Amino acid sequence: MLRESDIDSLNNHLASLSRDNQRNHENLQGLLNQFKNLLDDYSALKSDYEEVKEGREKYKRQARGQERNPFVLVLVDGDGYIFKEHFLKAGSEGGVKAARELSDSVRELMHSTMGVQADSCRIMVRVYANILGLSKALARAGMVGHEARSISPFTSSFTRAQDLFDFVDSAEKKEGSDFKIRGTQRCLIALPGVNLMLIAVAEMFRLFVDLNQCRHIYFAGCHDTGFTSLLTPYRGSDRMTLIKAASFHRDFEALKLPIRELPSVFMSTPLAITKQTAPVCKHFQKGICKFGVGCNKQHVPSHQQLAKSADSDSSSPKPLWSSPAVVGRSQEVLAATLPTQNLKFEEYIPINKDGDRLDTYCPHPSPEAFAEYHRRAKRHRVCNSFHLSGECGDRGCQYDHSHVSNTIIEVLRYILLQHPCSRAGACRSIKCFWGHICQKPDCKAIKTLQCRFDHRTHTLDLQVAQWVASVENARANDDRDDQSIISSEAFQSQPPSD
Template sequence: MLADADIHALDTDLGAVVLQNQQHHDNLQALLGKFRQLLDNYNNLKSDYEEEKEAREKYKRLARGQDRNPFVLVLVDGDGYLFKEYLVKAGSEGGITAARLLHDSIRELLHDRLGSQADQCRVMVRIYANVLGLSKSLARSGYVGHEARSLSPFVASFTRAQDLFDFVDAGDKKEGADYKIREMFRLFADNNQCKHIFFAGCHDSGYSSLLTPYRGRTDRITLLKGASFHSEYERLDLPVRELPSVFMSTPFSGNGHHTTTLPPSQPPTAAPSRQICKHYQKGICRYGNACIKVHIPQGQQLSKSDDPLPSGREAIISTRNQDYYASNLVRNISPTWQGSIPTNTAGDRIDTYCPIPSSEAWEAYTHRAKIHKPCNNYHLGGDCGNKNCDYDHTPIDSTSLDVMKHILRQHPCPTGPSCRSLKCYLGHICQKDGCRATKPCKFPRYAHILDLHIATWVTPLDRREFEKRDFGHFRSHSHSQSHSHSPSPVSESSGDAHSAGSIDSLIHEVGF
């Protein structure tokens, strides 16, 4: 038998065990409760993460979609911005020419504004006007016929000439064009695919309130100056440019009276007594009629450039369009003369015709370049020579190759018309439609007036001489920085030396 003391001790121990067991049970339940709460929190966080991940993926897809098909918008109030007289008089043909001139002029402004990104942007033009009212006004001046809507052939041809060009009849209501322009501007002003807006409505102060929220946004908006420019727009701190080769530069009253007596394609008959305003010809003169210098449109001034002209001639730079180049330049070198370079009677190198690529070709090339940029040297020069080249050497389709040729031909060869390299893919003459040899064109004036008739075929530099000359633009970017450059043996002029910096910047500028 257990003693009373032992029984009491066992009872005490049993109570302690029961208490400890209960405490352990409580602790276990608390731990399980916390673990359950932790699982609930984890599931909630996982759900939030999945939603955030899905939202981020949607944003990425949206961003990628906005990077596709970049374009610039040209908004024109056609009631205040009239095309040149000779374009309007030409009817259907004038509409096609006007579209080409406007497209090329905007392209030139784009290169100054967007750099290499400009080549990937398409140009969208929206012109809104009262076609009936314009037809009546132009008919009184003798520019079009007196039939109803006589301006329609010009309008239709302008719209048909370019895929993204529209000349829209806004009706005869007073605010018809204004309403359309305002809504189009609001629609694209903050659109990521729209990289820039050229606004041509500065004759009317009513648009100033539309543009005021974008004051100082030089990265988004450029103002185009027409025959008149309201002072309200000078306060917006936006760049102002002018297209004197496209739009009338003097007010049109509707009765045929203008402040100028010279047609746009002829030079002045006498030298002006005052100095000629160069800023006006560049489209950046901000003084308008108050300017103390003479305002003469592009193409009417004797060329006084430092660029030498053949035989000491001082000549008017007459514009040449795509039709001119198409009919005067050969498209391909005949198999008989493969391996030779065509030159004119003066010994100037003549390029083959390089037409403007279609929109489909641009899209094909842009798609290819986004995946892997093609190598200029390999695809255009014939070989690359850089085993570690970062650019694409895989076969390329003919349409994308034509786009590459067109882009590179827009950049002048540093050697100029005396270049004798068979592998040179840069331009030796300017083939821009309607170019007047003024900035921002990078070609010298001489490259705009060369005789395009092929007089003889010359043998190019052999490979040994070619390697001695060390042409930077036939070498990869990584090699061009490590070589010194010596003058060309063809010509002793300083212009024949190629600098690594200029060629490197060219390669980056065209995006290859």
């Protein structure tokens, strides 16, 4: 029989074994849980790896796809870059020859700018021009016939001559070619005074500039400073070359981009005519001629008259725009004469002695400011109306209403002031952010293809004579007629009172 001490020893031993067994069970359970967690982590990592691998393979496939069919883009503003005379006079045959010469000339440029990579690239050409207006101008220069759209045989043959060549009619009227840009069309297209051709060229540029297959862009639109803001973010880029021709504007030199010429393709001097017998355009003298360079009549400033001279019937060339050039106002004159935006009396509008509305001075923003604007616009385009007038009446507006820096607002204001207000000098809305005068330094008013503003806006008196209440505040001033008009002197000395 077991002794009492033996029984106690056995009980203690059994209890110890039980504890050890429980501890081993717990340890095993912990190991099993850790192993399960490791398996779960492994499965998650494997899934992530497969996704990354699939994404990498997809990127490789896309990259290989982008390596195929590389090309260069040649963008041409055809209203400012006129093809050589012998091409235009040859009509349909000239269109084919012009396309071939352009292709050969660009191919030579490609080898000098791209090296061996040029051999694998095709050439895509987009020429935008107002066919009707350009036809009239060329007819007056004696290069084509006087029938409507007389350069159409040239442009059609140019388009058919090469697979990727296209001569697009960007007429002043919407029915011309806005179907070409409908996919990227902006609300500006529906507004009066907006240069559709500039928008078309800009949208084509934006479409291809960041596309990997587009290896280089040759830009032929350097007569119009409206394109400088478009190109500023690509200052110094090695993927872009500017093409120089007649009326090349020196503002483009600041972009630090290569500048080349195609002397065998485009005219290097402005158009000229041999004789001008058309009558004076009265609409131009009033500042309302809608035909611009396509007008059949002479554009002579209202303060000048045509004078007959002994050689008036001679065959010596005369400028296409027969009136003497109007020398634009310098940057210094604009800055010294126009009111500044620091005079923040938002209820009043400056007008000159003739009752024409004036704009506050708005200098050209710096390249850094344009870069900041384009970075923001690339994320989400800002709402013009909201940020410049303080409100947006479009409940379904898809543009950005969130806070933006003063720099972006100033760039936005500068850009929109380059587009004429349809009411011109008669506008009295304080919420209007369009331009009422041309603030382009040294602008030549009569070269209508290079400026959106009519002739009259270039000759207005810039001295502020009065500050008048806006239409938005007219009712508030009905019972205070003595405060609805304020002289320039009074305005300078003290702010308008309520």
